[in-house]
Amino acid sequence: MNEKYAIGIDFGSESGRAVLVSLKDGTEVADHVTPYPHGVITEHLPSGVELGMEWALQHPDDYIEVLRKSIPAILKTSQVNPIDIIGLGIDFTACTMLPIDKEGNPLCSDSQLADNPHSWVKLWKHHAAQEEATQLNEIAEQRGERFLPRYGGKISSEWMIAKIWQILKEAPDIYEKADQFVEATDWVVSKLTNNLKRNSCTAGYKAIWHKQDGYPSEAFFEALDPRLKDVVKTKLRGDVVPLGTAAGGLAPDIARITGLTPGIAVAVGNVDAHAAVPAMGVVSPGKMVMAMGTSICHMLLGMEERDVEGMCGVVEDGIIPGFYGYEAGQSAVGDIFAWFVDKAVPGYVYEDAKKANMGVHQWLEKQAANYKPGETGIIALDWWNGNRSVLVDTELSGLLIGATLQTKPEEIYRALLEATAFGTRKIVDAFHYNGVPVEELYACGGLPQKNRLLMQIYADVTNRTIKVADSKQTPALGAAMFGAVAAGGDNGGFDSIVTAADRMGRVKEEFIEPIPDNVQMYEKLYQEYSRLHEHFGRGENNVMKRLKTIKAHAKSRVTMKTN
Ligand SMILES: Nc1ncnc2c1ncn2[C@@H]1O[C@H](COP(=O)(O)OP(=O)(O)O)[C@@H](O)[C@H]1O
Numbered sequence: 001m002n003e004k005y006a007i008g009i010d011f012g013s014e015s016g017r018a019v020l021v022s023l024k025d026g027t028e029v030a031d032h033v034t035p036y037p038h039g040v041i042t043e044h045l046p047s048g049v050e051l052g053m054e055w056a057l058q059h060p061d062d063y064i065e066v067l068r069k070s071i072p073a074i075l076k077t078s079q080v081n082p083i084d085i086i087g088l089g090i091d092f093t094a095c096t097m098l099p100i101d102k103e104g105n106p107l108c109s110d111s112q113l114a115d116n117p118h119s120w121v122k123l124w125k126h127h128a129a130q131e132e133a134t135q136l137n138e139i140a141e142q143r144g145e146r147f148l149p150r151y152g153g154k155i156s157s158e159w160m161i162a163k164i165w166q167i168l169k170e171a172p173d174i175y176e177k178a179d180q181f182v183e184a185t186d187w188v189v190s191k192l193t194n195n196l197k198r199n200s201c202t203a204g205y206k207a208i209w210h211k212q213d214g215y216p217s218e219a220f221f222e223a224l225d226p227r228l229k230d231v232v233k234t235k236l237r238g239d240v241v242p243l244g245t246a247a248g249g250l251a252p253d254i255a256r257i258t259g260l261t262p263g264i265a266v267a268v269g270n271v272d273a274h275a276a277v278p279a280m281g282v283v284s285p286g287k288m289v290m291a292m293g294t295s296i297c298h299m300l301l302g303m304e305e306r307d308v309e310g311m312c313g314v315v316e317d318g319i320i321p322g323f324y325g326y327e328a329g330q331s332a333v334g335d336i337f338a339w340f341v342d343k344a345v346p347g348y349v350y351e352d353a354k355k356a357n358m359g360v361h362q363w364l365e366k367q368a369a370n371y372k373p374g375e376t377g378i379i380a381l382d383w384w385n386g387n388r389s390v391l392v393d394t395e396l397s398g399l400l401i402g403a404t405l406q407t408k409p410e411e412i413y414r415a416l417l418e419a420t421a422f423g424t425r426k427i428v429d430a431f432h433y434n435g436v437p438v439e440e441l442y443a444c445g446g447l448p449q450k451n452r453l454l455m456q457i458y459a460d461v462t463n464r465t466i467k468v469a470d471s472k473q474t475p476a477l478g479a480a481m482f483g484a485v486a487a488g489g490d491n492g493g494f495d496s497i498v499t500a501a502d503r504m505g506r507v508k509e510e511f512i513e514p515i516p517d518n519v520q521m522y523e524k525l526y527q528e529y530s531r532l533h534e535h536f537g538r539g540e541n542n543v544m545k546r547l548k549t550i551k552a553h554a555k556s557r558v559t560m561k562t563n
């Protein structure tokens with residue numbers, strides 16, 4: 001038999017990346033990135049319609065553009081015969097969701113509805129449904145809903161039900177016209193196969209679905225809003241199927257635009273961070289996988305269902321069959337560094353970086369590496385995009401403390417790197433001390449490849465060894481592995497994701513080890529971080545929320561004046 005291959009496509013926040021991998025050993029034969037033409041839509045729709053605060057949308061055509069561009073590109077570079085490509089899998093940011101009509105088309109592609117922002121794809125980091133999430137949590141708590149502890153005590157505004165409820169409240173006509181609400185990962189798979197299948201990973205982590213209990217009861221939805229009573233039967237209808245299941249064969253029209261063979265197995269959708277776990281060879285407990293990019297997702301396997309404060313969720317078989325898959329996360333990490341570089345760094349840094357033939361991030365990293373832990377005298381809270389774990393509050397915001405007239409940009413940069421590491425430490429401790437041990441860390445995503453100082457700080461702050469992915473596109477590699485599982489062992493693929501991980505998953509040989517002196521100093525700084533975390537994060541001082549309210553008020557007065 002010829003060597004067999006699979007394709008994985010990772011749909012990120014800014015771009016989609018495809019890889020073609022060999023099923024012999026997971027070698028990435030070719031990869032290609034397609035930036036989304038419309039990027040993340042935060043201020044106004046392409047037609048000019050203005051968006052509110054905390055909105056983040058995407059254009060669904062951009063996902064199809066990724067298929068159209070990146071698949072032919074990897075076929076061309078690799079020169080692999082399409083006959084030997086037996087499976088395709090995708091992973092996506094989540095909960096990234098959209099309303100579709102009866103034919104499966106996004107409502108925003110209807111010119112009558114396109115000017116309504118609620119007809120568009122809501123990206124995971126759309127945070128404008130916080131009011132709904134807060135109310136949902138209050139009602140769930142009052143009713144003693146069993147699902148709440150499985151989500152660390154709080155359902156996030158990033159997730160499906162809060163987003164659907166926001167649509168219902170603010171655009172009842174769009175809610176009415178939506179035949180279904182779907183995760184973007186399931187929608188793209190439906191375009192690939194002409195078959196809409198809901199995957200158990202996004203349903204479990206993002207839509208409060210449980211393997212034994214199903215979705216929350218009608219009574220719960222009715223308590224939220226009587227109009228939501230039958231939402232599960234109507235707009236979330238359809239079977240929920242396990243990861244690795246084949247959604248169907250590749251549709252002829254997609255085969256035509258991509259150059260792939262019609263009918264090859266396409267796996268049901270998956271989530272980016274979750275797909276990365278087997279791609280690093282992680283198929284057992286104790287190993288926390290961190291998908292480190294614009295944000296961080298922390299993934300961990302356990303043998304039993306435990307309650308852990310502020311986790312995003314625990315889902316049986318949610319990552320690897322046979323285990324409880326735990327997820328937690330930080331809603332901004334690389335994005336915080338990007339904010340600093342784009343919006344707050346003085347011009348001389350750009351000039352010096354240019355003279356040194358370095359990027360601004362690299363220049364700042366080099367300067368920041370000259371400081372010892374504690375030497376900057378500053379500390380930050382990493383809540384520039386709210387807090388996902390353990391506080392689960394998107395209304396929180398950033399804080400920098402200790403700055404003086406002597407503080408340099410590289411010191412602030414270092415403090416921001418450290419703040420995100422402290423945020424991860426909170427998450428590690430929350431699991432480790434609640435019966436889900438974390439022995440070592442595994443890192444993938446863009447950041448471990450880009451910033452060595454950051455990775456050393458993470459090892460020092462958490463006092464744990466970090467193993468780094470040996471793949472340029474880890475989630476995409478994982479997605480390809482699920483594609484090979486969908487194809488099945490008899491067709492040259494695999495019978496289980498564990499076998500695929502064994503053969504194809506991998507990490508670099510060199511590990512990042514904690515440095516004992518740094519560990520000691522960071523322990524002190526972490527205690528300070530924890531004090532600030534409790535003070536500003538648990539209601540002792542709600543200044544961040546008050547500032548947001550004042551801002552919204554001031555903004556609405558400006559709008560009133562200009563109208
Ligand atoms: N040298 C660097 N050090 C730290 N962060 C960086 C560096 N270069 C880029 N970044 C940040 O990395 C993030 C992109 O990460 P990446 O994993 O490539 O993307 P994504 O999260 O969309 O998958 C951006 O937020 C960017 O600001």
Ligand SMILES: O=C(CO)[C@@H](O)[C@@H](O)COP(=O)(O)O
Nearest residue numbers: 012013093094293294295297
């Ligand atoms: O929330 C999840 C997964 O549950 C992610 O999709 C989301 O944080 C986006 O991840 P990236 O920052 O694009 O890596």
